[in-house]
Amino acid sequence: MQMKLTAVDARGGMETLWPALQLVYMTRASTYRDALKSFIQGYQELRCSAGHGNERRI
DSSP, X not given: OOOOOOHHHHHHTHHXXXXXXXXXXXXXXXXXXXXXXXXXXXXXXXXXHTTOSOOOOO
């Protein structure tokens, strides 16, 4: 993702920059969430394949 900061944006203050900052935050948050879900799924699959019968779902 590429963002361009113009002089108009800089003068507009937070009201102008807010949508771009929110997009960056939401993109990072969803990336971290997806990575965590993938890790948990892989961990659970590893436990199942190791023969542990009492795994708990997260």
